[in-house]
Amino acid sequence: MSQRWSRKKSRLPLAGLLFILVVTFMILFNERSIQQIHHHAASHTQNLREPSTFDFVKPNVPRINYLGAHGFCFEKNAEVLDRFSKCNSTKEYSGKKIGWVDPFEDHPGQVTKEEQKCDVFSGKWVFDNSSSYPLHKESQCPYMSDQLACQKHGRKDLEYQHWRWQPHACNLKRWNAIEMWEKLRGKRLMFVGDSLNRGQWISMVCLLQSVIPRDKQSMSPNAHLTIFRAEDYNATVEFLWAPLLVESNSDDPVNHRLSERIIRPDSVLKHASKWQHADILIFNTYLWWRQDSVKLRWSSEEKGSCEEVKSAEGMEMAMDSWGDWVANNVDPNKKRVFFVTMSPTHQWSREWNPGSEGNCYGEKKPIEEESYWGSGSDIPTMRMVKRVLERLGPKVSVINITQLSEYRKDGHPSVYRKFWEPLNEDRLKNPASYSDCTHWCVPGVPDVWNQLLFHFL
Ligand SMILES: *[C@@H]1O[C@H](CO)[C@@H](O)[C@H](O)[C@H]1NC(C)=O
Ligand SMILES: *[C@@H]1O[C@H](CO)[C@@H](O)[C@H](O)[C@H]1NC(C)=O
Ligand SMILES: *[C@@H]1O[C@H](CO)[C@@H](O)[C@H](O)[C@H]1NC(C)=O
Numbered sequence: 001m002s003q004r005w006s007r008k009k010s011r012l013p014l015a016g017l018l019f020i021l022v023v024t025f026m027i028l029f030n031e032r033s034i035q036q037i038h039h040h041a042a043s044h045t046q047n048l049r050e051p052s053t054f055d056f057v058k059p060n061v062p063r064i065n066y067l068g069a070h071g072f073c074f075e076k077n078a079e080v081l082d083r084f085s086k087c088n089s090t091k092e093y094s095g096k097k098i099g100w101v102d103p104f105e106d107h108p109g110q111v112t113k114e115e116q117k118c119d120v121f122s123g124k125w126v127f128d129n130s131s132s133y134p135l136h137k138e139s140q141c142p143y144m145s146d147q148l149a150c151q152k153h154g155r156k157d158l159e160y161q162h163w164r165w166q167p168h169a170c171n172l173k174r175w176n177a178i179e180m181w182e183k184l185r186g187k188r189l190m191f192v193g194d195s196l197n198r199g200q201w202i203s204m205v206c207l208l209q210s211v212i213p214r215d216k217q218s219m220s221p222n223a224h225l226t227i228f229r230a231e232d233y234n235a236t237v238e239f240l241w242a243p244l245l246v247e248s249n250s251d252d253p254v255n256h257r258l259s260e261r262i263i264r265p266d267s268v269l270k271h272a273s274k275w276q277h278a279d280i281l282i283f284n285t286y287l288w289w290r291q292d293s294v295k296l297r298w299s300s301e302e303k304g305s306c307e308e309v310k311s312a313e314g315m316e317m318a319m320d321s322w323g324d325w326v327a328n329n330v331d332p333n334k335k336r337v338f339f340v341t342m343s344p345t346h347q348w349s350r351e352w353n354p355g356s357e358g359n360c361y362g363e364k365k366p367i368e369e370e371s372y373w374g375s376g377s378d379i380p381t382m383r384m385v386k387r388v389l390e391r392l393g394p395k396v397s398v399i400n401i402t403q404l405s406e407y408r409k410d411g412h413p414s415v416y417r418k419f420w421e422p423l424n425e426d427r428l429k430n431p432a433s434y435s436d437c438t439h440w441c442v443p444g445v446p447d448v449w450n451q452l453l454f455h456f457l
């Protein structure tokens with residue numbers, strides 16, 4: 001009896017102990033406590049490190065909640081940068097980065113069905129001497145730019161106009177101007193970026209204008225925003241000069257060749273106010289980041305003081321600020337956003353023809369080597385771009401022109417364009433020295449970029 005009793009008695013504290021243990025366990029390790037613990041640990045470590053290396057700056061973008069609420073806030077900003085802006089002083093880079101969130105983030109690395117079916121960016125160039133190529137005629141486009149009109153400026157070999165892009169696994173949709181106009185009816189299509197994007201815009205206008213009667217179309221004068229209008233379709237095809245996407249001292253469409261390049265890494269407001277209401281947006285940026293360094297003027301900095309960073313870092317900040325705009329302003333069911341990847345240059349013929357010393361001058365045929373990639377297309381930059389685009393999921397589609405344009409060493413104007421500076425005799429004797437191996441003749445490669453856009457619309 002007494003033994004049994006004593007056994008029962010000794011069990012009670014054991015059960016109590018177990019109970020307490022379980023409860024303690026639950027309190028300590030339920031989800032909330034874990035978060036709290038992590039939070040605590042994080043703020044603790046943060047305190048231990050240099051505070052400046054942790055500064056994430058929220059970009060200054062209009063935050064329109066497209067699900068209803070309207071949170072437009074143009075903060076009263078420091079001066080808007082223009083070509084007269086200067087840095088009074090330049091400090092070491094503080095380490096500040098752009099921090100942004102996608103308020104509707106639920107789409108990591110999504111791939112659309114279209115892309116799964118066939119990678120239209122993987123393929124080859126096929127010479128097509130049929131009447132359907134080129135897709136438009138240089139001399140019949142009143143909006144042609146003298147920088148791109150290669151035939152007008154004396155180019156005799158015209159094969160460059162006759163190459164068709166053939167994806168390996170499928171066919172590209174056939175270009176059809178009327179069908180494109182139907183897609184654009186009542187809409188604004190806007191290209192935003194640098195001179196390469198402007199070339200694509202000119203190609204698009206030339207591709208489209210031929211089916212519109214002359215008195216039903218118009219072009220506004222060249223400005224920050226230039227607009228081609230087709231009355232009957234109530235549609236526009238526009239170009240906005242924003243070579244660095246974020247606000248900069250190079251935003252004047254004509255006078256932008258400045259020795260010191262200054263950006264506001266945390267602000268796209270100046271440009272976004274213009275592109276905000278477009279229905280279809282085509283962005284690019286790369287060429288203007290191809291220099292050593294860029295100066296930063298953070299919106300919070302008064303007295304015109306700057307920091308200096310490598311251009312690649314500056315570009316990442318610009319892409320992040322732009323990404324924040326897309327994340328907060330784009331409903332993919334209402335607005336389409338495309339990003340065109342880096343356009344390759346052909347500055348060194350030794351890269352495709354070892355031992356030679358020229359550039360794209362005199363090149364008449366594409367490169368045939370599969371997967372050819374020149375040194376001008378920076379791979380770490382491409383990775384960074386990919387990361388930003390993937391984070392935006394279905395809000396942005398990529399038009400990956402890099403590989404297909406790499407093949408086209410024959411597609412640049414070289415000497416067959418108008419040059420702004422007078423050329424002295426020494427240079428004229430050596431055409432390679434002033435050849436433009438960056439932009440593209442139109443008709444030509446940019447028509448195919450537009451065909452890809454048409455394919456995805
Ligand atoms: C393309 O076709 C034209 C005739 O239509 C011909 O004169 C020319 O030689 C052809 N070019 C090539 C490279 O085959
Ligand atoms: C023309 O398109 C704009 C949008 O770009 C729209 O607001 C307007 O109502 C349209 N006008 C007509 C007459 O359809
Ligand atoms: C620095 O430059 C800005 C203009 O960019 C000017 O308004 C300001 O007075 C200057 N500040 C100093 C301290 O020189």
Ligand SMILES: *[C@@H]1O[C@H](CO)[C@@H](O)[C@H](O)[C@H]1NC(C)=O
Pocket residue numbers: 341382383385386389398400402403
């Ligand atoms: C574009 O295509 C190349 C291969 O041709 C690939 O390496 C790169 O990651 C692609 N870029 C993006 C942004 O998808």
